[in-house]
Amino acid sequence: MSYVDEVYERVVAQNPAQPEFHQAVREVLDSLRPVIERNEEKYRKEALLERITTPERIIMFRVPWVDDKGQVQVNNGFRVQFNSAIGPYKGGLRLHPSVNLGIIKFLGFEQVFKNSLTGTPIGGGKGGSDFDPKGKSDREVMAFCQSFMTELYRHVGADVDVPAGDIGTGAREIGYLYGQYKRITGLYEGVLTGKGLTYGGSLARKEATGYGLLYITKEMLKANGHDLAGKTVAVSGAGNVAIYAVQKAEQLGAKVVTVSDSTGWIYDPDGIDVALLQDVKEVRRARLTEYAKARPSAVYHEGKGVWTAKCDVALPCATQNELQLEDAKALVANGCIAVCEGANMPTTQEATEYLMKNGVYFVPGKAANAGGVATSALEMSQNSMRLSWTFEEVDAKLHDIMVNIFKNIDSAAKEYGMAGNYVAGANIAGFLKVATAMEAQGVV
């Protein structure tokens, strides 16, 4: 059996009932075959693939807090410190009822390669909890965040592990987490990114994932002879990534006709009104039905279906495995030419294969959504220097980083005889830097 297959079987056997983690590992290992085959004995002797698929450390803890009725609630807390070969652990905290260890491991594993692609010195990690911030009062969210940090603080630090936002974790949660870290440790340091602008946050971090997604989408289309301007775009999600993807797509001359949330989706043929979307989601924390009420051109559909809308470019920005084989078929039938992932692993393996076989340009999340964590690394730099760059300075650096990521994944794919296969390009380019650093540092 090949070394790649051996390691995949080991991962499945040792991590039972973690399908998302298996899926993420499978995609990466499949792409790495040509790289591993060139040096199979060396990698096998070093057990490099066993090491890179095993987190350096997993922290799991109890998070007790008191709700507004005086009832004690208990949630599960996680931090997976996956790989520190190229820098301190870095990655978001997800707060969603679906969170379990397998999901955090898949996200931490993806983060290792994504962070490597950014070209900045950050390792990979991820954390979170099955706490659901939806419908909770600000006081309840604060009680949860303070309890969560009361355990997490001993495992993180500006040069150790630097968490940030993800699904369910936005500016409010980061603020409460930061306050509790400072209170316990007495340290005013860049232990979290995505901070508010009054206490060490970076301009353009909030916009960065969505903006970066559009910068790389535009670059990839240009390299293949297409122009983003004038294209019709379908976006899923209505959170941090989706909102700023819509805003940048419109600034670049495309028309965005959809957004979605966990209950339904909007079709707006006049183009999504991003100011209204921000008001509904960022200010009122309401459902998309409120968007439809305020906008006569918009139609609200209950449930799934966002990928049935006719579009040239699809940008899944909600959650894992939201774009399935039937969705891929609908996109191809409607003439979609590109899918670029704003979310982490939003496209199932079968859907990805179908899209690529049918000539749809496909940029995987670890490249396409890397602008968020890249700008987190810029926030860390500014915190270390104790200064702040302007919005334009950060945005220009983000743009350069995304253009470079595209160049690197494009040339890695070409070097291994798979021109245009950006999945392979991203996995190979991300892997090589981490593997080289691990080899240099010996058996650790």
Ligand code: NDP
């Ligand atoms: P938010 O919490 O701000 O928004 C998430 C959006 O996706 C919401 O509209 C939410 O709907 C929807 N959603 C979440 N879970 C589900 C589900 N199970 N089914 C259907 N819809 C769902 O998160 P972000 O925008 O920050 O994150 C979106 C994706 O992007 C995630 O995959 C995340 O890991 C990834 N990502 C985020 C980065 C960041 O900087 N924030 C960076 C890189 C990747 P509702 O409003 O109803 O909850």
Ligand code: 2IT
């Ligand atoms: O998935 C991701 O890259 C994020 N949620 C952002 C992580 C970060 O540290 O900014």
